[in-house]
Amino acid sequence: MTIHGLYDVIIIGGGPAGITASLYAARQKMNALIITREFGGQITRKVTPVENWPGTVQITGPDLINSFQKHLRKHKIDIERDEVSKIKKVKNYFCITTKSKNHFKTYAVIVATGADPRPLEVEGEQHFVGKGVSYCPLCDGPLFYNKKVAVIGGGNSAMEAALLLSKYVNHIYILEASDKLAAFKDNQDKVLATKKAEIITSAKVLKIEGAKTVEKIIYEDKTSKHKKELEVDGIFIEIGNQPATSFLKDLVNFSKRDEIKINPRTCQTRTKGLFACGDVTDVFPKQIVVAAGEGSKAAVNAYNYVQDVKKC
Amino acid sequence: MTIHGLYDVIIIGGGPAGITASLYAARQKMNALIITREFGGQITRKVTPVENWPGTVQITGPDLINSFQKHLRKHKIDIERDEVSKIKKVKNYFCITTKSKNHFKTYAVIVATGADPRPLEVEGEQHFVGKGVSYCPLCDGPLFYNKKVAVIGGGNSAMEAALLLSKYVNHIYILEASDKLAAFKDNQDKVLATKKAEIITSAKVLKIEGAKTVEKIIYEDKTSKHKKELEVDGIFIEIGNQPATSFLKDLVNFSKRDEIKINPRTCQTRTKGLFACGDVTDVFPKQIVVAAGEGSKAAVNAYNYVQDVKKC
Numbered sequence: 001m002t003i004h005g006l007y008d009v010i011i012i013g014g015g016p017a018g019i020t021a022s023l024y025a026a027r028q029k030m031n032a033l034i035i036t037r038e039f040g041g042q043i044t045r046k047v048t049p050v051e052n053w054p055g056t057v058q059i060t061g062p063d064l065i066n067s068f069q070k071h072l073r074k075h076k077i078d079i080e081r082d083e084v085s086k087i088k089k090v091k092n093y094f095c096i097t098t099k100s101k102n103h104f105k106t107y108a109v110i111v112a113t114g115a116d117p118r119p120l121e122v123e124g125e126q127h128f129v130g131k132g133v134s135y136c137p138l139c140d141g142p143l144f145y146n147k148k149v150a151v152i153g154g155g156n157s158a159m160e161a162a163l164l165l166s167k168y169v170n171h172i173y174i175l176e177a178s179d180k181l182a183a184f185k186d187n188q189d190k191v192l193a194t195k196k197a198e199i200i201t202s203a204k205v206l207k208i209e210g211a212k213t214v215e216k217i218i219y220e221d222k223t224s225k226h227k228k229e230l231e232v233d234g235i236f237i238e239i240g241n242q243p244a245t246s247f248l249k250d251l252v253n254f255s256k257r258d259e260i261k262i263n264p265r266t267c268q269t270r271t272k273g274l275f276a277c278g279d280v281t282d283v284f285p286k287q288i289v290v291a292a293g294e295g296s297k298a299a300v301n302a303y304n305y306v307q308d309v310k311k312c
Numbered sequence: 313m314t315i316h317g318l319y320d321v322i323i324i325g326g327g328p329a330g331i332t333a334s335l336y337a338a339r340q341k342m343n344a345l346i347i348t349r350e351f352g353g354q355i356t357r358k359v360t361p362v363e364n365w366p367g368t369v370q371i372t373g374p375d376l377i378n379s380f381q382k383h384l385r386k387h388k389i390d391i392e393r394d395e396v397s398k399i400k401k402v403k404n405y406f407c408i409t410t411k412s413k414n415h416f417k418t419y420a421v422i423v424a425t426g427a428d429p430r431p432l433e434v435e436g437e438q439h440f441v442g443k444g445v446s447y448c449p450l451c452d453g454p455l456f457y458n459k460k461v462a463v464i465g466g467g468n469s470a471m472e473a474a475l476l477l478s479k480y481v482n483h484i485y486i487l488e489a490s491d492k493l494a495a496f497k498d499n500q501d502k503v504l505a506t507k508k509a510e511i512i513t514s515a516k517v518l519k520i521e522g523a524k525t526v527e528k529i530i531y532e533d534k535t536s537k538h539k540k541e542l543e544v545d546g547i548f549i550e551i552g553n554q555p556a557t558s559f560l561k562d563l564v565n566f567s568k569r570d571e572i573k574i575n576p577r578t579c580q581t582r583t584k585g586l587f588a589c590g591d592v593t594d595v596f597p598k599q600i601v602v603a604a605g606e607g608s609k610a611a612v613n614a615y616n617y618v619q620d621v622k623k624c
Contacts (some may be wrong), residue, residue, distance in 0.1 A: 020366045020601060027364060052339060053380035054332045055365075056603050057386050067367035074369055113330035183617075185341035264576035265596065284577065285612040289332060292366050293605020300597040303496075 005105035007033050008179030008306045009299070010096055011112060012084050013244075015041030016288050018112035019068045020295030021302075025110075030071040033078040033104060035096070040065035041114040042241070042279065043288065044095075045136060048160045053288055064288075080104075084113075084247045091294045092309050099235070107309050108302040110267075111248065111260065111276040112295060115241030120152060124208030125237070126128050129131060132214025132234050132308055137161040144169045145235045150217050152205055153238035154181035159191050161238045166194035169248025172302060175203040203228075208235060243280040267298035273309065315407070317417035319345050320618050322408055323424060324396050325556075325607070327353030328600050329590025330424035331380045332607030333614075337422075338397065339613045340386040345390040345416060347408070351427040352377035354553070354591065355600065357448060360472045365600055376600075392416075396425075396559050401583060404621050419621050422579075423572065423588040424607060427553030429597075432464055436520030437549070444526025444546050449473040453524030456481045456546045462529050464517055465550035466493035471503050473550045478506035485542050487515040489532060515540075520547060555592040567594040579610035585621065587614050 014036030025032040042159040043061040096104045117135035131278030134140040202222040218229045252269040253261040259282040267275045277298040278291035326348030337344040355373040394410040408416045429447035446452040466488030514534040530541045564581040565573040571594040579587045587609040590603035
């Protein structure tokens with residue numbers, strides 16, 4: 001077994017949090033490695049332009065992440081295109097194993113692996129994935145030209161999905177389990193302005209049905225307790241994300257939403273030297289600029305940690 | 313007395329934290345006002361280019377803040393060019409009074425007033441302000457062409473000051489009270505590469521002396537306990553900043569450095585509905601991207617707070 005390193009810090013993940021942490025690690029002249037399969041994470045899957053990166057009125061997700069990558073390339077930092085499968089702490093070091101069975105040793109780790117779409121976990125969902133059930137409006141929206149679809153969820157990403165889908169489909173049902181939408185008011189307004197969206201709150205999805213492909217969605221109206229159904233050709237699930245933390249089990253504590261619990265002042269997890277930042281953590285709100293800020297926080301605190309460890 | 317308002321939120325301060333908070337307030341369709349004398353705050357006084365705003369390899373402070381302002385102008389938000397002299401909480405509202413004796417009423421407040429240079433508080437300092445003592449290398453650096461200066465402080469702003477001054481002066485003493493510099497390693501390296509800088513750690517400045525203008529600085533070598541002196545023509549004080557909070561006394565708790573203590577998850581201060589973000593708070597590190605992230609955090613939490621208050 002060849003062990004690569006020893007690094008001062010290994011950053012896992014290539015979204016806004018991971019890239020910003022890497023920029024700061026490099027500025028602090030840390031011997032740093034970033035492990036990521038791809039750069040961008042959720043941003044590259046974003047269906048509407050980014051309008052909330054301060055100083056940039058409007059930019060596509062891929063263009064924004066390209067500018068981040070270009071910035072990163074100005075610095076000396078190792079990049080490993082892989083996924084982490086295991087982290088172990090041994091004395092003052094962390095041993096990291098990747099899916100390709102490479103091994104790395106480091107003083108500190110910054111986890112910035114972001115999050116994947118969260119499944120609804122109802123009957124029929126798994127069966128109809130690729131046959132009407134989708135987690136990617138940008139990929140699958142055009143398949144539903146002039147058809148009816150449902151968007152499940154009431155947050156910002158649900159509104160963004162509806163907004164994009166309105167360019168293709170005839171009608172969009174937006175089903176939200178609670179009694180109001182969580183999305184920012186301006187995002188809701190944009191969706192309503194399309195005149196194609198119908199918002200149904202207090203709707204608990206029970207089942208997805210169809211012959212070969214999706215034909216209807218069955219939900220409970222939580223107010224009347226009645227079961228109702230809607231005929232749809234497609235269902236886009238936008239109920240938030242699932243943090244990517246499978247490789248971390250024993251080293252950190254998790255929130256109810258499976259996010260890594262951090263000290264919000266320092267981005268430190270339960271394990272000394274193991275930091276986390278961005279959408280993989282319990283930070284709120286989940287925004288690009290927040291994730292970037294947290295990346296800076298994590299890197300500066302990791303730097304201070306490594307200075308201390310090297311002393312002893 | 314005419315009271316303007318009622319606003320959902322009033323943001324006080326026009327730096328990266330205040331502008332980002334305002335962008336998010338506008339995106340959330342809050343009825344918002346920003347009160348600030350000027351836009352930019354510390355960034356406009358930055359002497360070296362900004363290289364740590366993710367996605368932007370290099371930009372001047374004023375150019376970065378202009379891009380922020382341009383972004384802000386895309387949104388509907390009231391701007392009042394003034395300074396706040398008093399905030400009072402009355403039931404569920406805040407009453408804000410400005411120096412020009414205007415009065416505003418609002419449900420929530422976001423304080424993002426940043427910080428001003430911190431004085432050293434040694435004998436001679438006040439006397440020689442403008443006669444060799446300066447808090448602004450960008451303004452006063454050129455006055456010391458081919459001369460000797462001292463920079464007091466060992467953080468990033470001290471390194472940036474030294475770097476700029478190296479373009480004008482012959483020699484720079486950098487005096488730091490503790491036994492090592494706090495600045496990022498790459499900033500230290502850049503300063504050393506100028507071959508003009510001499511770093512003196514464990515140096516406690518005692519006194520500034522001169523006839524009409526600064527002639528020498530007297531310090532204690534904390535290791536040997538000896539008094540020493542250096543002949544200099546100018547002294548640049550870069551020992552951090554003093555949060556601008558005079559109008560807030562009874563509403564918030566303060567850290568030892570006079571920063572507003574916040575709940576780091578929500579940017580909420582001790583007073584409900586009163587949020588704070590950026591360099592005026594006890595957030596660490598004090599970085600542009602961190603301040604911007606905190607601005608987003610404060611605005612989204614203020615939005616949730618205002619929704620709740622309006623319900624009752």
